[in-house]
Amino acid sequence: MPIKPAVVLAPMAGVTDTVFRRFIRGLGGCGLIMTEFTSSNGLLAVRKREHRQSRNFNYLYYEPDEHPIAAQLFGSDPQVLADAARVVEDLGFDTVDLNFGCPVKKVVKCNGGSGLLRDLPLIEDILSTVRAAVKIPFTCKFRSGWDDKSIVAVQVARIAEDCGLQAVAIHGRTRAQGYAGRSDWALIGEVKQAVKIPVIGNGDVFSPEDAVRMYEQTGCDGVMIGRAASTNPWIFRQILQYVEAGGYDQPSERERYLMLRDYYRLLVEKSDKISGAVVGKMKQFASRFTHGVRNGSRLRKAIYRCGGTGEILATVDEFFEESLAEAA
Numbered sequence: 001m002p003i004k005p006a007v008v009l010a011p012m013a014g015v016t017d018t019v020f021r022r023f024i025r026g027l028g029g030c031g032l033i034m035t036e037f038t039s040s041n042g043l044l045a046v047r048k049r050e051h052r053q054s055r056n057f058n059y060l061y062y063e064p065d066e067h068p069i070a071a072q073l074f075g076s077d078p079q080v081l082a083d084a085a086r087v088v089e090d091l092g093f094d095t096v097d098l099n100f101g102c103p104v105k106k107v108v109k110c111n112g113g114s115g116l117l118r119d120l121p122l123i124e125d126i127l128s129t130v131r132a133a134v135k136i137p138f139t140c141k142f143r144s145g146w147d148d149k150s151i152v153a154v155q156v157a158r159i160a161e162d163c164g165l166q167a168v169a170i171h172g173r174t175r176a177q178g179y180a181g182r183s184d185w186a187l188i189g190e191v192k193q194a195v196k197i198p199v200i201g202n203g204d205v206f207s208p209e210d211a212v213r214m215y216e217q218t219g220c221d222g223v224m225i226g227r228a229a230s231t232n233p234w235i236f237r238q239i240l241q242y243v244e245a246g247g248y249d250q251p252s253e254r255e256r257y258l259m260l261r262d263y264y265r266l267l268v269e270k271s272d273k274i275s276g277a278v279v280g281k282m283k284q285f286a287s288r289f290t291h292g293v294r295n296g297s298r299l300r301k302a303i304y305r306c307g308g309t310g311e312i313l314a315t316v317d318e319f320f321e322e323s324l325a326e327a328a
Contacts, residue, residue, distance in 0.1 A: 001068060001094060001137050001166075003031035003222060005240050007211065008169070008200055010226030011037050011072040011099070011141075014284065017274040018061050019266045023259070024229060025066055029236030031222070033069050035059055036275070037099045037113075040075035040084035047087055060091060061273045067094060070139070074099040076111040078126045082133035089134045095166070096134060098126065100142035100156065103175045114175035117146045120155055127163035141169040141202070141224075144187050147176035153187055154194045161195045169200035169224050179227075189218040200224050208235070208242035230288045233259065253327060256293055257320035260286075264316060268309050282312050294323060 009016060009024050011034040021033045038059040046057055062069055071088040073096065075081045081098065088096045100123065102113030109115070116123050131138055140160055145151040153170050160168050170191050172183035183203025192199040198221035201214045206228045214223055228235050238248035251259070264282055271278045286303040290296035299319045306312045 003068070005029055005031045005236075005243075006222035007031050007236050007239055008222055008224040009033040009229055009236070010202060010224045011035060011070075011097070012226055012230065013037060013102075013104075014276060014281075015230050017058070017281075018063060018066065019263065019270055019274060020230075020233075021066055021069070022063060022266070023233055023263055024236065027233055027237050029238070029240040031068075032095075033066060034097060035062070035069070035071045037072045037074050037102060038084075039112075040073045040077070040081045043073070043084045043087060044080060058273055058275045060088070060093075062093075069093055070095040070097045072097040072099050072141070074102060074107065074112045076116060076122065076126075078122075078129035081126055082129045085130045085134045085138075089136050093136065095137040095139060096130070097138075097169075098130065098140040100140055101171050103143070103178050108175065114143050114146065117142065117152055117156070117175065118150070120152060120159065123156060124159045124163065127160055127165060131164045137166040139165055139167045139169065141171070141200075143171050143173055143175055144184055145174050147174050150174075151187065153191050157191045157195045157197075157199070161197050165197065167198040167200060167221070168195070169202055171202040171224075173203055185214055185217050188214070188220055192219045192221075198222065202226065208239045208248055211239045212242065230285070231291055233289075251292075253294060253320070253324060256289075257316070257324065260289060260293075261313070261316055261320075264309070264313055268313075278309055279306075279312065282309065294327075295319075 009030050013036050016036050024030050036059045071093040073084050085096045099113055100116050107113040142156050144153045157168050170188055172187050188201040200222040201218050201220035202224040205211050205225050211223045234251050241248035267278050286300050290300050302315050
């Protein structure tokens with residue numbers, strides 16, 4: 001499955017729901033989008049009860065215009081993950097991805113996410129079992145290791161290649177680092193040299209210039225962007241512009257207004273298809289997105305004080321009408 005451009009939206013819990021993904025797709029420049037990571041055990045439990053109005057199925061809800069799209073799963077039981085991957089395939093996803101990178105304690109406590117980096121034989125069992133269960137492209141995302149004393153990225157990539165996966169994505173931090181320190185791009189380069197399958201680099205790409213530097217320094221086949229996309233949804237389009245023309249456009253104040261307004265309206269419209277309360281998501285997005293807005297702190301404070309969706313929408317309209325009038 002070709003990924004063009006070779007830039008991927010990282011799966012982010014509480015962020016990459018169908019509304020956010022559709023905005024990223026609509027803004028252009030992103031070759032592959034990914035769901036929030038989804039519990040394989042939770043998915044099968046819900047499916048058994050045939051109850052689709054649940055958080056786990058909402059994680060996997062998508063619209064036709066989101067293709068190509070990958071579903072990301074996490075868990076530690078090979079057969080459960082294989083069965084969940086079959087569900088993903090039946091739902092029409094273009095590819096399935098397994099998470100060996102999440103550093104969150106409650107996930108690691110169940111031996112999920114980056115907790116599996118301490119058990120390479122189990123990773124091999126999981127990957128071979130899932131590979132045998134589905135026909136769609138199969139990938140995995142992992143961190144460099146559990147801590148600085150157990151860097152296993154090259155080994156995991158080789159296991160993935162031997163098990164027949166189509167690509168791997170590596171975040172150049174250990175589980176112990178969380179999101180502190182720096183992503184080890186040199187290690188991404190080592191992984192690229194160690195396997196023949198495509199390698200997607202992840203970590204510390206906050207600008208188009210960063211994306212190009214990662215490609216040049218590591219030789220990676222693609223770049224995955226996470227946190228930067230939630231503060232600058234235009235980054236994918238900007239990378240494409242930078243590669244093609246050596247420069248890129250910054251969104252105007254009006255573009256920022258339309259983005260925030262339409263995103264909020266779609267959240268309300270799709271409230272039954274996302275996980276979490278709509279008002280909470282509105283405030284969460286405001287905390288990230290408005291840092292690029294003129295007088296953004298004033299807008300954030302106003303949104304935080306709002307009690308309902310209607311009040312938030314009116315606040316956004318009022319703020320930008322005033323802001324745009326001052327700039328005219």
